[in-house]
Amino acid sequence: MELELELELDTSSTMAKEPKEPPPPAAAAQPKPKYELRPVEKVKDPIISQIGDFRRYQLFFFLIVVLCKFGTGWHTLAHIFLAAPTPLKCLTPNVTDACSKDCKQTEFNTTVFKTTIITQWDLICDRQSLASLSQSIVMLGIMVGGMSFGMIADRWGRRPAFLLCCFMQLFTGLIVCASPFFWFYCLFRFLVAVATGGTMTVSFVLLMEIIGPKKRELIGILYQIPFNIGHASLSLFAFYIREWRWFQFSVTIFSVVFVIYIWLVPESPRWLFTTGRVDKSVKVLERIARHNRAPTDTIRPEIEAAHQVLASRQPTKKGNVIDLFRTPYMRLKTICMANDWLVVCMVYYGTAQYIAKLGGDIFLNVLIAALLGIPGTLLCVVLTKYLGRKMTMMLSNGLSACGLLLLVFLHKSKQIVQVMCATLGLFGASITFPNVYLYGAELFPTVVRSNGMGLCSMVGRIGGLVAPMICELDVYGAWITPLVFGVFSVLAMLGTIFLPETRGTPLPETLEDGESFGRKSPKEQS
Structure with a gap:
């Protein structure tokens, strides 16, 4: 009995010394998120369903990608000051025409600009047309770049195409500064323009593919404002930098900031999803969702299920330019949208140049013409939101037509009246310009969106290419130039009638979607 009692005491004392077990995990306090x-x-959109319509990440992405738009304005319109008018006078006694055979000695008036490409390579008299040719080469480069980088983006992805054109713009732009002769200058200005055209197209597609329909029109239009600011700031650069090589360097060196894109710009999750790279698309979407403080646990199953539905409707296929013309309705929409791009580029660049030719201070003229695009862009935000893309496109082209056709009948009136009419035409084009980007990005399906935007950009650059030639027609009659621009604006207004409204609708994904999109009413599509 004593032994049993001792065992019981030992056991009870041992139990008393043992620490208490922790409460079960269910009862433990959960850390606050x-x-x-x-x-x-x-x-309906599987991508927007995971990351939201427009949240923190989309705002951040917009703010960093928008930086590249300043460069597009600088490089596209830098020719205004690279080849700025430089008066030439003849030093031979009793000879006033500097281009006559009797003139043995000439001199440039460098009181405004110390050097330009005109003074650098004597682009005067019978060589005068070479200056305009260099700008036509730039527009050709933008056309080639928009098309080629659009194809690269659709085939190999948005990110590699975007990075390539950004760094190509930087390096080729710096080489232009050291051009030893004219044709070398033209070659590398062409390559800068190729990169610029790619930047315009791919950056916009990247942005539009992660923004939902509620904010798409606002962001798509505001995205064009840096182009106007870049255009306007050229006057400030040129006012303080009067030598063309340093002027070119100043508008190029900003592209060094593009190095941040290596870490901050991911591949488009929509492109990854549509081309069958579901796992990579899920990883990008999860990262964006965490930035947006959105749930991530349902992303993979929902994206995989959505891709199965997409694959059952149509096998994964990488699109090309030919696909834009395979089916009748898609072909009609492509042609009409390309026509809108042709006209707006022709009217915008042509009218801006025409205003500068009407006389006055070149710095002030360029500044006013460029700043005019900002209220036009802001007005486009309101019009596209409440009237829709289609009606806004028709009204803005009609406004350009009214101002330019009015100028046809008032070309002999006071200079201020002519400037006001031309300004009205330019203001209409400044409303149209952001709308064609927004409208086009919403119209083309994902598998050919970059191809479609690249094609439209290419056609638009044809309009920009011929615009300087149209401006030169004023030597045969001051009314001819505004007449051509006005008639084309009317044609663009009429062509828009055949396009469907895209406001508030999900982006078409496949070629099948692209053909059927617009045959239904906007309410049925959404």
């Missing part, structure tokens, strides 16, 4: 998750509204 760093932030509260915000559910995402589920819509």
Whole structure:
């Protein structure tokens, strides 16, 4: 009995010394999350259903990608000051015409610009047309770049195409500064323009593919404002930098900031999803969702299910330019949208140049013409939101037509009246310009969106290419130039009638979507 009692005492004392077991995990206090998750509204678009319509990440992405738009304005319109008018006078006694055979000695008036490409390579008299040719080469480069980089983006991805054109713009732009002769200058200005055309197209597609329909029109239009600011700031650069090589360097060196894109610009999750790279698309979407404080646990199953539905409708296929013309309705929409691009580039660049030719201070003229695009862009935001893309396109082209055709009948009136009419035409084009980007990006399906935007950009550059030639027609009659621009504006207005409204609708994904998109009413599509 004593032994049993001792064992019981030992056992009880041992039990008393043993530490108490921790409470079960279920009863443990859960750590508070760093932030509260915000559910995402589920819509028909599988990409927007995971990351939201427009949240923190989309705003951040917009702010960094928008930096490249300043360069597009600088490089596209730098010719205004690279080849600025430089008066030439003859030093031979009793000879006033500097281009006559009797003139043995000439001199440039460098009181405004110390050097330009005109003074550098004597682009005067019978060589005068070479200056305009160099700008036509730039427009050709933008046309080639928009098309070629659009194809690269659709075939190999948005990110590699975007990075390539950004760094190509930087390196070729710096080489232009050291051009030893004219044709070398033209070659590398062409390559800069190729990169610029690619930047215009691919950056816009990258942005539009992660923004939902609620904010798409606002962001798509505001994205064009840096182009206007870049255009306007050329006057400031040129006012303080009067030598063309340093002027070219100043508008190029900014591209060094593009190095941040290596780390901050991911591949488009929509492109990855549409081309069958579901796993990579999920990883990008999860990262964006975490930035947007959205749930991530349902992304993979929902994206995989959505891709199965997409694959059952149509096998994964990488599109090309020919696909834009295979089916009748897609062909009609492509032609009409390309026509809108042709006209707006022709009217915008041509009228801006025409205003500068009407006389006055070149710095002030360029500044006013460029700043005019900002209120036009802001007005486009309101019009596209409440009237839709189609009606806004028709009204803005009609406004350009009214101003330019009015100028046909008032070409002999006071200079201020002519400038006001031309300014009205330019203001209409400044409303149209952001709208064609937005409208086109919403019209083409994902598999050929970059190809479609690249094609339209290419056709638009044809309009920009011929615009200087149209401006030269004023030597045969001051009314001819505004007449041509006005008639083309009317044609663009009429062609827009055949396009469907895209406001508030999901982006078409496949070629099948592209053909059927617009045959239904906007309410049925959404």
